Amino acid sequence: MLIEIALAILIGLIIGVITGLTPGIHNNTVNAMLLALIPSLPISPMPLIIFVVVLAITHTTLDFIPSIFTGATDGESFMATLPGHDMLNEGKGTEAVMSAALGTRIAIPIILVITPLFVIVVPKIIESIKIAIPFILIFVSIYIVIREKYIYSGLSVWILSGFLGYSALNLPITEPLLPLLSGLFGGSGLILSIIQKTKIPKQKKIKKIKFEKNEIIKATLSAAISAPLCSFLPAIGSGHAATIGSEIFQQSRRGFLIMLGAINTIVMVLSFATLYAINKTRTGASAAVKEIIGSPSTKNLIIIITVSILAIIIASIIAAKLAKIFADKINKINYNILSIIMLSVLIIFILAISNFLGFIVFITGTALGIFTIKSGIKRINLMGCLMIPTILYYLF
Numbered sequence: 417m418l419i420e421i422a423l424a425i426l427i428g429l430i431i432g433v434i435t436g437l438t439p440g441i442h443n444n445t446v447n448a449m450l451l452a453l454i455p456s457l458p459i460s461p462m463p464l465i466i467f468v469v470v471l472a473i474t475h476t477t478l479d480f481i482p483s484i485f486t487g488a489t490d491g492e493s494f495m496a497t498l499p500g501h502d503m504l505n506e507g508k509g510t511e512a513v514m515s516a517a518l519g520t521r522i523a524i525p526i527i528l529v530i531t532p533l534f535v536i537v538v539p540k541i542i543e544s545i546k547i548a549i550p551f552i553l554i555f556v557s558i559y560i561v562i563r564e565k566y567i568y569s570g571l572s573v574w575i576l577s578g579f580l581g582y583s584a585l586n587l588p589i590t591e592p593l594l595p596l597l598s599g600l601f602g603g604s605g606l607i608l609s610i611i612q613k614t615k616i617p618k619q620k621k622i623k624k625i626k627f628e629k630n631e632i633i634k635a636t637l638s639a640a641i642s643a644p645l646c647s648f649l650p651a652i653g654s655g656h657a658a659t660i661g662s663e664i665f666q667q668s669r670r671g672f673l674i675m676l677g678a679i680n681t682i683v684m685v686l687s688f689a690t691l692y693a694i695n696k697t698r699t700g701a702s703a704a705v706k707e708i709i710g711s712p713s714t715k716n717l718i719i720i721i722t723v724s725i726l727a728i729i730i731a732s733i734i735a736a737k738l739a740k741i742f743a744d745k746i747n748k749i750n751y752n753i754l755s756i757i758m759l760s761v762l763i764i765f766i767l768a769i770s771n772f773l774g775f776i777v778f779i780t781g782t783a784l785g786i787f788t789i790k791s792g793i794k795r796i797n798l799m800g801c802l803m804i805p806t807i808l809y810y811l812f
Contacts, residue, residue: 417460424463425470425723429730432474437482437738438761443475444700445769448591451707461709465716466723468708469688472701473727476680477735480516480673485509485616485742499669507620509746513739514625515670517732519635519677524725526640526678527685531721534686535693538648542694549649550810556656557803560796573788573797578804580784584777585805593700595766595774599781600798602762604789607782609755616751619743631671638664639678647686647698651806654680655796685724692717 435443447468454464484500503512545552557574564570577600584592638661646657657679658672667675687699695711697703705712705720712720766778781801788795 417462420459420463421466424467425726428467428470429474429727429734432471432727432731433478433734433738435471436475436478438758443471444704445591445594445765446471447700447704451704454708462716462719464708465705465712465720468701468704469720469723470727472684472699473681473724474731474734476684477517477520477677477728477731478738479680480513480677481735481738481742484512484516485746499672503669504619505617507617509616509619510622510739510743511620511625511670512673513742514622514736515627515673516677517735517739518627518632519639519674519679520681520728520732520735522632522636522674523639523678523681523685524728526636526643526682527721527725530640530644530682531686531689534644534647534689535717538690538693542648550807552649553651553803553807553810556652557800557807560656560659560794564793564797566791566793569791570793570797573784573791573793574800575804576784576800577781577798578800580777580780581801582805582808584774584801587773587777589770589774589777591769592774592777595770595778596781596801598762598766599778599783600785600801601795603759603778603782604785606755606759606762608786608789610752610759613752616746619746621743622740627670627674628668631668632674634665634667635671635675635678638662638667638675639682643679643682644686647683648690648694648696650696650698650810651799651802653698653799653802654683655799657683659796681728685721688712688717688720688724 431446432443435446450464450468457464480500484504500509500512500516503509561567561570561574580600581596584596589595639657641664642657642661643654645660646652646654654676658676661667661675661679662672684699684701687697687702688705690696690698691702691706692712692714695706697706709716763775763778766774770777785795785798788798
């Protein structure tokens with residue numbers, strides 16, 4: 417068993433690095449493949465669960481690298497693109513990634529403190545707020561839209577993405593979130609990079625970064641308040657938590673990335689606590705765990721939290737090391753060719769996994785994503801692709 421667990425951690429780390437560094441290839445795709453293979457795998461459930469957890473944490477941590485260095489991203493890390501890419505253009509790409517990696521480590525004490533409270537409180541309040549869920553989602557959506565400079569454009573993006581999301585989720589498409597989120601958040605950034613022939617400036621070599629205590633404190637408090645609130649409600653994720661968190665305290669660019677790194681990690685880990693507390697899944701990883709063992713026991717949850725913390729520590733170190741390698745090499749390669757290769761790989765994956773209908777969703781999402789970016793609308797509005805289907809589900 418110990419050998420199986422060690423192998424599960426190692427393989428989870430390796431595949432998590434691959435999926436985290438490859439735009440559009442999500443850990444949920446790997447989870448779907450794993451679930452299909454489980455009947456033929458002579459492995460006990462616990463190593464499989466550990467693999468899923470390590471893969472999810474590693475992917476979430478490493479996903480900041482392509483978001484910051486290439487602008488290609490998915491629905492979890494897209495909030496890092498703007499401040500991260502701004503820092504990249506100033507030669508501070510390594511600093512941006514290391515800020516997010518610091519945030520993942522800051523998440524550890526927050527997880528240890530909040531998880532016990534979370535599993536006690538959430539079951540007691542979830543039934544009483546179920547009827548309010550669609551109205552909470554509507555309120556959050558309105559709040560995000562009215563903060564736009566161009567409100568009608570923001571509303572249009574939210575409605576159109578919602579219609580696209582509803583269509584994708586109701587069409588006969590395998591893994592519909594793959595083409596949907598890849599188009600809205602990944603393909604759009606890649607195509608714009610190709611059209612604009614983006615060039616990355618030389619990056620500064622950094623051995624150690626001195627973070628200000630004030631920005632760490634504000635980022636930590638914002639993440640600790642906003643992430644748990646967005647961990648058990650459907651269709652509200654890291655992007656919404658980051659929006660709320662940035663309203664609690666004004667963040668510097670580094671502070672925002674620290675906060676976002678913490679939020680992404682907390683939301684992922686608390687999705688397993690949500691499965692334990694109310695038997696509901698809020699991430700693809702928690703859905704995979706449910707498929708393997710159903711609702712986890714207290715012992716299982718303790719193992720999951722322990723493995724998550726181990727994965728956070730290792731993955732954040734890997735992220736910092738890889739950021740330095742990317743920073744050293746990124747301006748030495750043809751960025752335009754890199755973007756074309758990544759876009760081609762993404763299209764191949766979508767055609768192979770999600771068929772031609774998925775490809776149509778990808779093209780449509782990419783077009784909407786490009787419109788959003790060129791219109792100066794915050795890409796958080798594109799999360800209407802999940803918000804609107806969830807609102808309609810709870811209302812009707």
